[in-house]
Amino acid sequence: MSENVDTKALLRLMAWLSPAFPIGGFAYSGGLERAVHDGLVKDAAGLGAWLSSLLRHGSLWNDAVLFGEAWRRFGDEAGLKDIAELGLALAGxxxxxTETLSLGKAxxxxxxxxxxxxxxxxxxxxxxxxAVGAVAAAHGVAAASALAAYLxxxxxxxxxxxIRLGVSGQTEGVGILADIEDLVTEMAEKASRARLDDLGGAAxxxxxxxxxxxTQHSRLFRS
Structure with missing residues (x-):
């Protein structure tokens, strides 16, 4: 029975984080477009380093901490409201x-x-x-697994x-995902044990x- 439950949870997680899930995440770059414009990210190596920094010290780390806290409090309506307000207040x-709110509502x-x-x-x-953390917990998806999938x-x-911005090719992009796999796993495990006192960043x-x-004039993305 537990195998069936775990399989269903996995299928749901795959569906929720699939590019086909209707949340419009493809419209956002999280500031990457400007970083490319300003020469902060010039190639695939730079993109990999940029993403590693976000995972360790930036917005992805804070998102992971908020995710974990929402996962733990999925049945606490007042608690979720507090975490949601904190998450929006942390938007830099x-x-x-707009990005995190639009995606959360969708x-x-x-x-x-x-x-x-x-x-x-x-x-x-x-x-x-x-939103993702609370829903994942409600459907029985383990915290570390849910966080790894989210990140x-x-x-x-x-x-x-x-790739769309021209700093990486398809093959190089796959290489980035392969190289960053261990870090994603590490940060997911770490965030699953973190608390709100662990919020903070230096990116x-x-x-x-x-x-x-x-204020960028010509843009492909909404952020």
């Missing part, structure tokens, strides 16, 4: 705020195809990692954006790139 730019709406009371516990204004999807999306250039993207 208007575009980052995810919650699309996840209603799998009815569960947790969807009623989520606040209307919910950041993306909080891998985020990295994959950024690699795809990097200053990434935050500035996100801010500067707001």
């Amino acid at each position: 730019s208007a575009e980052r705020y 995810f919650a709406a699309a996840a209603s195809a799998w009815p569960h009371p947790v969807l009623d516990h989520l606040p209307p204004a919910v950041p993306f990692p909080v 891998h999807a985020a990295v994959s999306q950024s690699v795809s954006a990097g 200053v250039q990434a935050e500035i790139a996100s801010l500067r993207h707001e």
